[in-house]
Amino acid sequence: MRPTISIVVAIFNRRDELFELLNSLTFQTDKEFEVIIVDDGSFIDLKPTIQNFDGILDVRYFRKENSGPGLTRNYGAKRAQNDWLLFVDSDVIVEKDYIENIKKDIETISCDAFGGADKAHKGFNLMQKAISYSMTSVFTTGGIRGNKKAVSRFQPRSFNMGVKKDVFEKIGGFSEMRIGEDPDLSMTLWENGFTTAFFDDIAVYHKRRVDLGKFSKQVYQFGCARPILNQRHPNYVKISFAFPTLFMLGYILGFIEYFILGRGIILAFYGLYTFLVFFHAMFVTKNISIAGMAVISTYIQMFSYGYGFLKSWVLLNIFRMKPEDAFPKHFHKK
Numbered sequence: 001m002r003p004t005i006s007i008v009v010a011i012f013n014r015r016d017e018l019f020e021l022l023n024s025l026t027f028q029t030d031k032e033f034e035v036i037i038v039d040d041g042s043f044i045d046l047k048p049t050i051q052n053f054d055g056i057l058d059v060r061y062f063r064k065e066n067s068g069p070g071l072t073r074n075y076g077a078k079r080a081q082n083d084w085l086l087f088v089d090s091d092v093i094v095e096k097d098y099i100e101n102i103k104k105d106i107e108t109i110s111c112d113a114f115g116g117a118d119k120a121h122k123g124f125n126l127m128q129k130a131i132s133y134s135m136t137s138v139f140t141t142g143g144i145r146g147n148k149k150a151v152s153r154f155q156p157r158s159f160n161m162g163v164k165k166d167v168f169e170k171i172g173g174f175s176e177m178r179i180g181e182d183p184d185l186s187m188t189l190w191e192n193g194f195t196t197a198f199f200d201d202i203a204v205y206h207k208r209r210v211d212l213g214k215f216s217k218q219v220y221q222f223g224c225a226r227p228i229l230n231q232r233h234p235n236y237v238k239i240s241f242a243f244p245t246l247f248m249l250g251y252i253l254g255f256i257e258y259f260i261l262g263r264g265i266i267l268a269f270y271g272l273y274t275f276l277v278f279f280h281a282m283f284v285t286k287n288i289s290i291a292g293m294a295v296i297s298t299y300i301q302m303f304s305y306g307y308g309f310l311k312s313w314v315l316l317n318i319f320r321m322k323p324e325d326a327f328p329k330h331f332h333k334k
Helices: 015-025 047-051 069-078 098-108 126-136 148-153 165-170 181-191 212-232 239-261 265-285 288-318
Strands: 005-011 034-040 059-064 084-088 113-115 160-164 196-198 204-206
Touching (some): 005 098, 034 069, 047 059, 126 212, 126 265, 160 165, 160 181, 181 196, 212 288, 239 265, 265 288
Parallel strands (some): 005 034, 005 084, 034 059
Antiparallel strands (some): 113 160
């Protein structure tokens, strides 16, 4: 029998993006799947949007009190009827062969969970494409997430993640973490002897943030979450996780060197880094404006993530605070 799939979407407000996601699912070459929409206490009514797809998609809608994405996905997973759970964010768009390729890969690649990449759609605006570059580039934190060359240790992200339903239930689903809940799930899978894989033909178009302020806040929260994850899963700590913090501190040290010693050796390395990011972004995106914006978004990402990581590491390791006390908004009580 072919794999059966239940798509689970946890959503808060994003009505227009939900329409685009569901619309992209109507064009699937393989239409054998169900869609479970879980409204995490939105302030607006999502029912009219979902009703547009009655009779077109096998879609079910549930509404619950706000609890964050992880626990909302758990809620949807309990109501799924198929063997595989497929988690996607409400702000993604999928290609027409998305489900077909997932089923093909499940049948040919042995794993208990899988994930895919994300990319920028040609219809995205310039800032979206620049931020997408920053979040996926080998020159930023996007390069330390794992890839198809490290299949057994790829960390699926919840914007494009599949898990066997029985395996998901065995490990208890997503934890109480509101931020960083997807790498937490991946490492929990590994600790329980389960495997993850990278499927290189199921990339989704991920809109992400379009405002640099919101983007900065988002990656800052990601940085805060990483030392918490390191504490929860010490066997999977990597020195590369601290790279953005070292990048930030090195930049500050470079200015100290320049103004006190009158030398610019350290800043010269940052000039080279900026040069590499700009020309790599221009090569990837084929657009000089996007490349310029990518430099800005990359520095914002590195500094915001780096500061969040440093703050979290100090609070957890120097002041010995519990993660729930240091960052109460990162957790939701079950």
